[in-house]
Amino acid sequence: MSDPSAQPAAARPVPKPWIAAIHPYVPGKSTGTDGRVLIKLSANENPLGTSPLARAARLGSGAGAGDPARYPDPESHALRGALGALHGIDAARIVMGTGSDELLNLAAQAFAGPGDEVLYQRYGFSVYEIAARRCGAEPVVAADRDYAADVDVLLGAVTARTRVVFLANPNNPTGSYLPRAELARLHAGLPSDVLFVVDQAYAEYVDADAEDGALDLAAAAENVLVTRTFSKIYGLAGERVGWATGAPHLIDMLNRIRGPFNITVTAQAAALAALDDQTFVAASREHNRAERTRFVAALAALGNHGLRPLPSEANFVLIEFTGAFTAEQAYNGLMDHGFITRWLPGQGLPQCLRITIGTADEMDRVAAVLRQMAEVAR
C-alpha cells in the first residue's frame, strides 16, 4: 500500500478546463437586493399563470397524475402522443427533456466536442455558450445586425469545424425574429453535416401566418432539430418540460443520453392537461399581443428620452437606452417601485433592459415609472 501522507496536501480533483471556463447561467430574479419579494417581470413567465386544467392534473385530482412511489413513464408516451397529434408529428420523432435546456445541452453534447465549434448569434440565448463549453467545444459568436440574427454573417462564420448552429426564433433576450424565407436561406446555406437547432421557446406567441417553418424543416431535413417548451406560454416553468423533434437518427442520439426518467409523474400529467387547454394558450397569446402593443405605444408616447423598444415577437420587450436616462437607472428605479426586470450587463447589454409582458395593470405601472424617471433624468 502506498503511504497516503505521500500525497501532496493540495491534491484535489481537477476540473476539465472547459468546465472551469463556464460562467453559470444567471436566472431572472424574484427578490430585490434587500430580500423584498418583487413583481417578477424578469423570466418571461406567463402572467396569466397556468391553465386550471393543468393545475388540477398536477395536484392529482386529474386523471393520470400517477403514483409518486413509482418511476414515471420513461418515454412519456401519452405526452408525446398528444404533442404529435397537436402538431402533426409522428410521436417517434419527438423526445422529451427536463425543460428544453436539457435538450439544448444534449444536442451540443451529441454532435460536438473538443476541437469542434458551436455557432450562434451575438445576443443569442445565454444557454448556448454553456452548452458549447460543457462538451468541450468552442463557442463561436457571429455579429448581429441591430440586435437581430444576420443570416449572411452566420453563414460566413461557418468553418470546417462547425458542428452545431443554435438559433432562438424568436430570440431571447432581443425578441428579434427571422421570417420563414430567411430561416430557410440559413438552413440551405449550412453544410448538411452541421446540426441546425431552432429553439422555438416562444413560437406559440407568433401569429400562425408568420410561422418560421422550422417544424417543416425538422420534418423534411436530416440536420434540423426544433426545441419547444412548456415553460413559457403553457405556464409550467416550474415543472421543467421541454421537447424536441427532428429526424429519427437525431432523436435516437438524444434518447441515448437524456435522463432515463427525465419528466416527473406530475410534470407529465400537468403538461398533458395543459396541451388539452388550447383556449388558455390562445388567451395567453392574445393577452401578450395586446399588452405588448400597448406597452410599446406607451414607450413611444414618452417622446425623445432615448428609450428604444426593439421589435419583439415574444412575451417580452428589450428596451435600448440611448440617452441620459440609463438602463441601470431604469432597472433600479423599477426595483424601488416593486418590479424586478432583467438588466443584462453580463450579456454585453448594459444599455438594455428586458421587461416581460405582465398583466395590464403591471404594464401601466411600469410605463408610468419609466415616464416619471425619464422626465427627471432629462
Ligand SMILES: *Cc1c(COP(=O)(O)O)cnc(C)c1O
Ligand atoms: C426560456 C427559454 C427556454 C426554455 O427553457 P426551459 O428549459 O424549457 O424552461 C429555451 N430557450 C430560450 C431562448 C428561452 O428563452
